[in-house]
Amino acid sequence: MDSSKPAEAVKNAVKTASGKIADALTPEVPGAPGSAPPTVEEPTTPHDPLPPKPEQGAPQTRTPTGAETGAPATANGQQGAYLTTAQGARLRDTDHSLKAGPRGPVLLQDHHLREKITHFDHERIPERVVHARGAGAHGVFTAYGTAEAVTRAGFLMKGRETEVFVRFSTVLGSRGSADTVRDTRGFATKFYTDEGTFDLVGNNMPVFFIQDAIKFPDIIHAGKPHPDREIPQAQSAHDTFWDFVSLHTEAQHHTIWNMSDRGIPRSYRTMEGFGVHTFRLVNEAGETVLAKFHWKPKLGVHSLTWEEAQLLGGMDPDFHRRDLYDAIEAGAYPEWELGIQVFPDTPEETFAGIDLLDPTKIVPEELAEVQPIGRLVLNRTPTNFFAETEQVAFHLGHLPPGIDVTNDPLLQGRLFSYVDTQLTRLGGPNFSQIPINRPHAAVNDMLRDGFHQHAVHAGVAPYRPNSLDGGNPFPAGDAEHAFVDVPVGVAQAPKVRANPTSFDDHYSQVRLFWLSMSPVEKEHIIRAYTFELGKCYHQAIKERQLQSLANIDPVLCEQVATGLGLPAPQPTVPLADVTPSPALSQVGGEWPSDGRTVGIVVDPDGDLDGVDEVRRAVFEAGMVPLLIAPHGGMVADLPVQRTFATGRSVEFDAVLLAGAPAPAPDAVPARDDKAGRAGAAAVDPRVLLLVEECWRHAKAIGAWGAGGTVLEQAGVAGTPGVVTASSGAEALTAVQQLMAAHRVWERFPASVA
Numbered sequence: 142m143d144s145s146k147p148a149e150a151v152k153n154a155v156k157t158a159s160g161k162i163a164d165a166l167t168p169e170v171p172g173a174p175g176s177a178p179p180t181v182e183e184p185t186t187p188h189d190p191l192p193p194k195p196e197q198g199a200p201q202t203r204t205p206t207g208a209e210t211g212a213p214a215t216a217n218g219q220q221g222a223y224l225t226t227a228q229g230a231r232l233r234d235t236d237h238s239l240k241a242g243p244r245g246p247v248l249l250q251d252h253h254l255r256e257k258i259t260h261f262d263h264e265r266i267p268e269r270v271v272h273a274r275g276a277g278a279h280g281v282f283t284a285y286g287t288a289e290a291v292t293r294a295g296f297l298m299k300g301r302e303t304e305v306f307v308r309f310s311t312v313l314g315s316r317g318s319a320d321t322v323r324d325t326r327g328f329a330t331k332f333y334t335d336e337g338t339f340d341l342v343g344n345n346m347p348v349f350f351i352q353d354a355i356k357f358p359d360i361i362h363a364g365k366p367h368p369d370r371e372i373p374q375a376q377s378a379h380d381t382f383w384d385f386v387s388l389h390t391e392a393q394h395h396t397i398w399n400m401s402d403r404g405i406p407r408s409y410r411t412m413e414g415f416g417v418h419t420f421r422l423v424n425e426a427g428e429t430v431l432a433k434f435h436w437k438p439k440l441g442v443h444s445l446t447w448e449e450a451q452l453l454g455g456m457d458p459d460f461h462r463r464d465l466y467d468a469i470e471a472g473a474y475p476e477w478e479l480g481i482q483v484f485p486d487t488p489e490e491t492f493a494g495i496d497l498l499d500p501t502k503i504v505p506e507e508l509a510e511v512q513p514i515g516r517l518v519l520n521r522t523p524t525n526f527f528a529e530t531e532q533v534a535f536h537l538g539h540l541p542p543g544i545d546v547t548n549d550p551l552l553q554g555r556l557f558s559y560v561d562t563q564l565t566r567l568g569g570p571n572f573s574q575i576p577i578n579r580p581h582a583a584v585n586d587m588l589r590d591g592f593h594q595h596a597v598h599a600g601v602a603p604y605r606p607n608s609l610d611g612g613n614p615f616p617a618g619d620a621e622h623a624f625v626d627v628p629v630g631v632a633q634a635p636k637v638r639a640n641p642t643s644f645d646d647h648y649s650q651v652r653l654f655w656l657s658m659s660p661v662e663k664e665h666i667i668r669a670y671t672f673e674l675g676k677c678y679h680q681a682i683k684e685r686q687l688q689s690l691a692n693i694d695p696v697l698c699e700q701v702a703t704g705l706g707l708p709a710p711q712p713t714v715p716l717a718d719v720t721p722s723p724a725l726s727q728v729g730g731e732w733p734s735d736g737r738t739v740g741i742v743v744d745p746d747g748d749l750d751g752v753d754e755v756r757r758a759v760f761e762a763g764m765v766p767l768l769i770a771p772h773g774g775m776v777a778d779l780p781v782q783r784t785f786a787t788g789r790s791v792e793f794d795a796v797l798l799a800g801a802p803a804p805a806p807d808a809v810p811a812r813d814d815k816a817g818r819a820g821a822a823a824v825d826p827r828v829l830l831l832v833e834e835c836w837r838h839a840k841a842i843g844a845w846g847a848g849g850t851v852l853e854q855a856g857v858a859g860t861p862g863v864v865t866a867s868s869g870a871e872a873l874t875a876v877q878q879l880m881a882a883h884r885v886w887e888r889f890p891a892s893v894a
């Protein structure tokens with residue numbers, strides 16, 4: 142066997158074993174593990190490790206001090222055809238301990254047994270104290286050059302391409318928690334610039350709960366599960382969270398973002414990202430501006446419905462990471478534009494009366510436009526989750542020349558916290574030498590030794606100045622792109638534990654957010670508050686939070702109070718007179734449908750040619766078709782991805798009905814509780830449930846031929862966003878147009894204005 146092409150070799154073996162690889166498998170739906178289909182028989186002919194899947198990437202093979210090695214990325218992985226010890230000695234057997242006779246005892250001298258078990262015993266490292274659950278991807282950032290006037294950062298010069306690694310995350314849940322919980326999402330980007338790594342460690346919400354980092358342990362203790370029973374996992378619907386945010390009312394702004402649809406994103410690909418803090422940019426001339434970073438998703442901001450999030454939490458807790466990886470594998474590369482809001486760097490550090498150092502405040506886009514400065518494309522999934530996504534270490538202090546921090550007290554505390562926690566999480570001070578963290582710029586620091594030192598430092602004088610190493614390393618200046626600590630003045634002031642008085646306004650921007658929402662978004666917010674507070678045990682906490690809602694808006698407060706069965710209090714502060722910011726609403730635009738999922742219900746006795754045509758058309762439109770049939774395997778020449786028993790509406794952005802399949806043999810309630818109405822209808826009850834759920838979740842539904850019967854039986858024919866077409870192509874076109882608005886919003890007229 143030609144071991145230089147192992148994937149081909151395995152594919153050939155499959156062909157020999159099964160006679161053919163079904164041509165129908167191409168184009169392939171994403172998600173299959175491994176880079177080649179496995180054989181039924183155990184492979185025994187030695188060959189090199191299979192290559193990664195085509196869409197997988199790995200950190201560049203840089204040295205620990207940033208030099209290119211020229212080795213392929215796979216050089217970081219396992220090598221050769223044979224099983225070895227960690228020292229490279231080839232092994233004959235890894236299934237039997239070395240024993241004194243077949244009946245033992247096991248011998249202590251079995252170095253392979255001890256090495257294998259010892260390493261296994263130490264496979265786990267502490268999860269992140271926050272943002273433990275995440276998913277990462279590699280990509281490239283291309284600068285437009287539009288920021289050249291305000292920053293000297295080289296990676297923002299026109300046309301410059303920079304490799305990046307992005308990690309998305311939830312905040313509260315443990316590593317194994319569900320993706321679709323209501324929570325803030327992390328959006329952390331590592332730019333491997335040639336002037337040093339830049340980490341933009343942001344969230345999908347532009348504000349934060351607290352104004353001072355000293356409260357960070359407190360808000361996280363309140364949001365994490367209760368310390369006695371360790372429940373609930375990965376959610377804010379519990380007493381300690383609401384106790385905190387109703388006592389620290391500065392948290393109300395971030396809280397309303399969490400209660401809005403932003404708290405349950407449809408996909409990482411449909412989230413905005415925000416640097417939150419105000420940064421200080423400095424250009425070649427030494428001039429400074431203040432700036433906020435924004436990521437704008439190409440696909441628009443799109444969220445799950447609450448019920449979808451609940452169902453997904455059970456049936457696919459990995460929904461967001463699967464969506465990210467499937468989209469990349471399908472070639473629908475997630476894209477964002479990076480933008481900046483720019484403000485004059487005045488001594489007051491305010492803009493339009495808004496304190497730019499207060500991380501609980503936004504500057505509405507209508508007041509300061511977000512100017513696009515570059516484009517991010519994620520085009521590679523990680524080869525190894527642990528090595529890349531788990532070991533990546535972000536830090537706000539990773540800044541290139543041209544970008545500097547401000548005195549935002551939340552930002553200042555973060556500058557300390559990240560490295561400090563990583564010392565424990567990654568087991569010592571040398572984690573910047575782990576492949577995913579290695580800079581793509583030459584490193585010549587004077588840091589030495591420590592656990593897991595990968596560099597082999599030469600010389601005898603890691604101090605400055607020195608003469609023994611010829612003076613190396615030398616300080617750099619402007620010409621050598623040295624980092625710029627902007628010499629900002631520090632006010633003469635007493636040493637105090639206090640905030641500026643401008644930080645005392647806790648409600649005006651919460652009201653601004655509420656008034657900027659469309660009616661359907663307001664409905665969702667009311668429902669979220671009612672659910673979360675309804676899950677609290679203590680009435681005092683509900684009453685206290687209702688007081689905050691009264692200070693935001695009387696309608697919001699009354700509606701939530703009604704749901705809780707409590708009286709709505711009067712406001713204790715004057716309601717702010719604010720101008721809504723339409724940019725905050727995620728309803729009303731039209732966006733591309735790249736990488737979205739279309740379920741196609743197949744009736745084996747129906748129009749299978751039509752199904753094949755539509756399936757190919759969905760691929761060509763840059764989306765992913767999933768065929769849903771009565772049974773697995775193949776229907777004629779068509780590969781089935783979901784059955785009526787395994788599929789669920791929440792996996793699909795839209796559904797097409799190519800027929801009206803009669804109840805399948807397994808549509809028996811005893812075997813499948815989705816089949817509860819078995820026998821009651823001419824159509825399989827699981828198909829009816831699928832259609833009803835899609836309808837309830839305001840998704841586009843299309844049918845042609847006998848598919849119209851399903852719409853009739855489900856009672857949705859002729860309602861908004863439900864299309865009966867004369868062919869599959871026509872149904873797909875109509876459904877794709879509906880998907881542009883993300884959902885069929887008019888299906889549920891809102892009761893609040």
Ligand code: HEM
Nearest residue numbers: 269272308327328329343344349354357417554555558562
């Ligand atoms: C604007 C406010 C904040 C934002 C946007 C933010 C964002 C993030 C993100 C995205 C991560 C995950 C990074 C990853 O994917 O590995 C993270 C982790 C973390 N954050 Fe924050 N955070 C904020 C405030 C804070 C504050 C105030 C502190 C502490 C004072 C803090 C401490 C941490 C720690 C300890 C981690 C875990 C880091 C690790 O283990 O590598 N964060 N944060």
